[in-house]
Amino acid sequence: VKSTIHVRGDLQGIIESQLALMHSQLQLLGGHSVAADSLPMPSTTAPIAKQSDSTANTVVEAKGVLGNWRAKANREVSADEKARAEYINQFIGRFNERTNKTKLHTQKYRSHLADNRVSAGFRPNLKEMIYTIIFKSGKGSHFVDLDGNDYIDFSMGFGVNLFGHCPDFIEERIRKQLDIGYCVGPQAELAGIVAEKACKVLQHERIAFLNSGTEAVMTAIRLARTVTARNRVVIFEGSYHGHADVVLARAATQGGVSLPVAPGVPTGIVGDVVVLPYGEASSIEYIRKHGDSLAAVLVEPVQSRYPEHQPVEFLKEIRKITEKTGTAFIFDEVICGLRVAPAGAEQLFQIKPDISVYGKILGGGMPIGAVAGFAKYLDPIDGGNWRFGDDSYPGAEMTFFAGTFCKHPVTMAAADAVLDRFLKDGDSLTSNLNQRTAKLCQRLNAEFQGYDLQANNFGSLFRFKSPSNIDLLFANINYRGAYVWEGRNLFLSTAHTQKDEDDFIQIVKTSIDELSHEGFLRKKA
Numbered sequence: 001v002k003s004t005i006h007v008r009g010d011l012q013g014i015i016e017s018q019l020a021l022m023h024s025q026l027q028l029l030g031g032h033s034v035a036a037d038s039l040p041m042p043s044t045t046a047p048i049a050k051q052s053d054s055t056a057n058t059v060v061e062a063k064g065v066l067g068n069w070r071a072k073a074n075r076e077v078s079a080d081e082k083a084r085a086e087y088i089n090q091f092i093g094r095f096n097e098r099t100n101k102t103k104l105h106t107q108k109y110r111s112h113l114a115d116n117r118v119s120a121g122f123r124p125n126l127k128e129m130i131y132t133i134i135f136k137s138g139k140g141s142h143f144v145d146l147d148g149n150d151y152i153d154f155s156m157g158f159g160v161n162l163f164g165h166c167p168d169f170i171e172e173r174i175r176k177q178l179d180i181g182y183c184v185g186p187q188a189e190l191a192g193i194v195a196e197k198a199c200k201v202l203q204h205e206r207i208a209f210l211n212s213g214t215e216a217v218m219t220a221i222r223l224a225r226t227v228t229a230r231n232r233v234v235i236f237e238g239s240y241h242g243h244a245d246v247v248l249a250r251a252a253t254q255g256g257v258s259l260p261v262a263p264g265v266p267t268g269i270v271g272d273v274v275v276l277p278y279g280e281a282s283s284i285e286y287i288r289k290h291g292d293s294l295a296a297v298l299v300e301p302v303q304s305r306y307p308e309h310q311p312v313e314f315l316k317e318i319r320k321i322t323e324k325t326g327t328a329f330i331f332d333e334v335i336c337g338l339r340v341a342p343a344g345a346e347q348l349f350q351i352k353p354d355i356s357v358y359g360k361i362l363g364g365g366m367p368i369g370a371v372a373g374f375a376k377y378l379d380p381i382d383g384g385n386w387r388f389g390d391d392s393y394p395g396a397e398m399t400f401f402a403g404t405f406c407k408h409p410v411t412m413a414a415a416d417a418v419l420d421r422f423l424k425d426g427d428s429l430t431s432n433l434n435q436r437t438a439k440l441c442q443r444l445n446a447e448f449q450g451y452d453l454q455a456n457n458f459g460s461l462f463r464f465k466s467p468s469n470i471d472l473l474f475a476n477i478n479y480r481g482a483y484v485w486e487g488r489n490l491f492l493s494t495a496h497t498q499k500d501e502d503d504f505i506q507i508v509k510t511s512i513d514e515l516s517h518e519g520f521l522r523k524k525a
Contacts, residue, residue: 211408212369331351
């Protein structure tokens with residue numbers, strides 16, 4: 001995230017500042033810009049504000065899109081702009097009618113539930129349909145919302161549900177564990193068993209479990225700094241590594257110190273973080289020049305926002321340099337791990353990092369994170385491998401590591417089921433899903449032909465690419481019964497059927513046709 005957020009005191013300035021911050025959040029999470037330079041759309045100017053005589057509070061009247069246009073007395077509005085504004089108001093009405101219970105539920109609890117997702121993508125002219133669909137039940141590739149609408153889910157828990165929602169083979173293990181108990185304090189019986197299986201599937205020597213990908217990234221960096229006795233860490237523009245302060249950095253001016261991405265992140269915490277452009281020769285030169293002072297180079301091998309960018313040679317060159325300089329090379333495989341291949345991008349690209357970070361799929365729908373790698377880098381968690389009955393002891397220098405719910409028995413049961421499935425048919429499972437996703441993207445691109453739209457995939461992750469904001473396209477897709485979350489990454493699961501794919505193609509086609517007819521999508525010249 002490169003832009004600096006400036007705050008103005010007036011209402012419009014506040015809205016613009018908030019939009020800029022949400023833009024930063026969506027950039028990190030994988031979303032497109034929420035700026036006004038989007039599809040040809042009405043102005044994002046806020047509705048006219050009316051100051052109450054009896055209080056200092058500002059009361060905002062919801063005038064609707066046309067109200068905003070009419071407020072601009074000095075600006076001539078074209079017939080096309082008016083028509084597009086009318087369409088947006090009409091579409092919002094349809095969307096609200098279909099998802100009325102979700103909207104009411106969201107508003108009812110907004111004052112108590114702080115949730116950044118319910119404001120993601122906010123623009124005043126779309127305000128009345130800015131809310132996250134709430135599910136009532138879900139199974140396989142579908143879920144049902146509060147209003148009883150059925151959706152084909154292509155968000156799949158942000159990539160968690162490789163096998164769909166509540167797959168039977170995972171549910172059975174979870175229910176069995178619930179019957180036994182889920183004590184926290186004594187060690188879960190499955191912890192060691194799951195660790196052994198995970199090391200085999202993920203192709204690492206040792207592993208430690210955590211509660212999320214964010215925790216895993218934090219731990220990986222701490223371990224790298226412990227082993228190397230260095231502080232500086234390299235990350236890359238466009239990558240997402242969770243929401244820990246230590247990775248919420250953006251590049252400053254050339255040669256300057258990195259700056260925080262968002263308010264609340266102290267400058268000092270990101271002072272030892274260097275943010276470089278991904279896949280570029282200049283970054284290789286920096287790492288080569290400063291390698292002896294780097295604790296770690298952290299990469300998202302294929303950035304989730306750019307699945308078409310797969311810089312294998314760039315990664316191989318970093319591996320060569322870091323091996324020479326004793327710098328920890330860390331792969332963030334939270335999304336790619338167990339998806340593009342059992343061990344993730346490192347298996348697909350044949351590059352062995354020192355540490356890999358996992359999450360999502362490994363937990364089988366339960367919260368999980370994991371740090372895996374060479375024993376040298378995992379030993380600071382517990383002092384290393386030692387045995388009873390001899391003079392061995394935990395000899396590695398240890399750092400701080402803790403977590404109440406790490407290795408939770410229910411999570412371990414779900415992970416055990418996932419790993420058993422991968423031990424049985426992992427390579428064929430991922431390769432088949434990758435091929436299906438590639439074919440789905442080919443079909444989507446046939447529908448996109450002539451428009452400034454493209455579908456790209458890396459394994460079973462896929463994403464729509466456009467130089468313009470396509471929020472209205474996704475809103476139409478959601479309205480017609482295919483769910484895509486605000487971050488806009490899409491995932492195919494083993495639960496998706498051929499009919500699901502065919503229906504999705506038809507939903508996309510109908511949405512494009514409608515937006516094209518209304519003047520929001522135009523054929524390329």
